[in-house]
Amino acid sequence: VKKLANTFPDVRNDHWIQRLRSYGFSREATNCMLNAVVAERTVAAKRDIIRNGAYPDSIVVLMEGWACRYRLLPDGSRHICTLFLPGDVCDYAALDENDVTCGVSALSDCTVCDIAVDRLDDRPGGRKSVVDGVARITAGEVAILTERAISIGRRSAFERVAHLLCELTLRLKAIGHGTASGFRLVMTQEDMADMLGLTAVHLNRTLHALRAPGLIDIVDRHIVIADWPGLQAAAAFDEAYLGLGEPSSANVRHFPAHDGAAPPPSHAFA
Amino acid sequence: VKKLANTFPDVRNDHWIQRLRSYGFSREATNCMLNAVVAERTVAAKRDIIRNGAYPDSIVVLMEGWACRYRLLPDGSRHICTLFLPGDVCDYAALDENDVTCGVSALSDCTVCDIAVDRLDDRPGGRKSVVDGVARITAGEVAILTERAISIGRRSAFERVAHLLCELTLRLKAIGHGTASGFRLVMTQEDMADMLGLTAVHLNRTLHALRAPGLIDIVDRHIVIADWPGLQAAAAFDEAYLGLGEPSSANVRHFPAHDGAAPPPSHAFA
């Protein structure tokens, strides 16, 4: 069982291991996970990634392709809650009892790894530190989820799309995908619309609206970032929430320019 | 230092302790927190709750009143990301390095407790289990945040408001506030609008729209749930995500009625 991981060719691919490390997984914890890999499989675009009985108590790591966590509403519409990129842990329900009642499905053809929870050993650096790491991953998801909720709730379609493109640019860069000047838009415009609370039609128009002032360009399913500062400005994008930059200024909380401290008491000294 | 907690009258109030227990805090962990309480203070409505230098490395627990985590956008609008009710841990930034760049402020007059992180001891059941507990709290917040994002992204104003009212009813019931037939709406309609990505004006109209068919009633700042099943139906509300019910059907994942498993391959056996 110990060296089982070697039987899966892509598993030792550095990408996701480095990603785990960046989430604070110790060397022991990542090895622990490697040893618990029970399957590597491919999932066609638009199919669900959820362990269908096959490995019911496993964590799933996305190795290649883009995936999402989504919810279908009674009226048939879909909301995409979370976007997963290569290296992301896209299903860890086996580790937490929370019942989020969302599905996970492939936005493009994907490769995923199933990691059996009961093969995570209980030695130090084992199961427990994996649980800790997943908690940290969850915290990261919260940050993105929060930012997205803010986008959907209070930003215009134009800002929203710009913001998502900024996020994608940086997240992809962090995993060595895309180039400085852009990236391949692996997902569908409809998928993007479902992430942003928009209609595919309106998303399309907004994309074109972003092209007009020269912020981006769209060539053959690729997004070209034509004016990065301009795009960031249009979105009021602050990358801090992605937790990707140097942790240099960490622990320095910065709040919006608003002194919530003291709206002057009426009639104060006036 | 050990019995410091007793110097703060409300701290032993059972509410929040039971809440912590429900989040899986052990008896030791809750005692550990009790012993680390360094202050109890009141915050007036509309003021920020954030530790202003006073106790910079403390967790904050909301004892009384309603509060929220919010973000101010460049154009001056506000989005409320999270609503905190009595017993909720409303600021645990001291425990996780994540930089969410949101403020926390009081929606009504509040009482909060500051719990110094460096007074959490390192014995078993101490700091570490508090961190674990907070991770579980975060997971719970994710569930609510996700549901809210779905609301804002894909539900109509009518459904959105209905959904929030359902959520409030149950969350308040869980902490012994409100009655079976309704609750006092402590927050402002504008606050509510800022949670739902709506305008205060439209929220008001929607509230009235919910009253018309007899789903709710509004009397003197109180929401009366006039037709609970009807309200749930209007919102397509499924309380599972709140994690309040008996954990009887836990581990039984239920997904939306959609076989993501296999959209028939074109021309399959046809």
Added chain:
DNA sequence: CGGTCAATTGAGCTTGTTCAAGCTAAGTGG
């Protein structure tokens, strides 16, 4: 070549916004 999927475009319409004005209850100073 027929078929499907995604992107695109047009036209009309709805939902929710904006701006503006009253209204009510509660608090404050004199």
Added chain:
DNA sequence: CCACTTAGCTTGAACAAGCTCAATTGACCG
């Protein structure tokens, strides 16, 4: 106790962002 404020709720009317429906195009595929 009354005039005066203020915060929050309510309402109207014009407006606009984004939606719906529907049709077209282009690329790819068996």
